Amino acid sequence: MDIPRYWRLRNQRYRLEGTECIECGQRNFPPRCICPHCKSDSLKSFRFxxxxxxxxxxxxxxxxxxxxxxxxxxxxxxxxxxxxxxxxxxxxxxxxxxxxxxxxxxxxxxxxxxxxxxxxxxxxxxxxxxxx
Ligand SMILES: [Zn+2]
Incomplete structure (x- = not known):
């Protein structure tokens, strides 16, 4: 894996950081840009x-x-x-x-x-x- 990709993924790999949907509360790992449940793009990072x-x-x-x-x-x-x-x-x-x-x-x-x-x-x- 190249170094830039490594740094992008570090929170995911070391801290188990995913996302939580602000609209419906669904939590996802790995992190998403769009909530797969309600299609909202209002997401915040969430540490599992x-x-x-x-x-x-x-x-x-x-x-x-x-x-x-x-x-x-x-x-x-x-x-x-x-x-x-x-x-x-x-x-x-x-x-x-x-x-x-x-x-x-x-x-x-x-x-x-x-x-x-x-x-x-x-x-x-x-x-x-x-x-x-
Ligand atoms: Zn949602």
Missing amino acids: SGRGTVYSFSTIYQALDTFDKDIPYSIALVKLDEGPLITTQLADVGPDEIQIGQPVEMVIRKIYEDGENGPIQYGYKFRPALKE
Whole structure:
């Protein structure tokens, strides 16, 4: 990913920043320019809590070179506490330990390295929520 794109996406990747519709209150992630619910363009940024539950998941055993070191890893649809479903990689959990409905929380992790000396990309993943 090029540097300008990286900076544009930093709030989305590190702070889980989406949008909230001022007209109808619907919250979206990733951020939208137009509310998909009521078509309003009156949106404000909204920072999600980073908590949710596993809605569905799938484990990857073959991947592109950049992700090879992580195999096997699991991709999940996570339902955020505030409503939206997002696609994310799961961290700190084996494929046999994941359950539908399991509480998860966002963490910032390395996503991939762009070659031997290239930049390392970080972003969000979700892990099982720590017991409180
Ligand atoms: Zn709306």
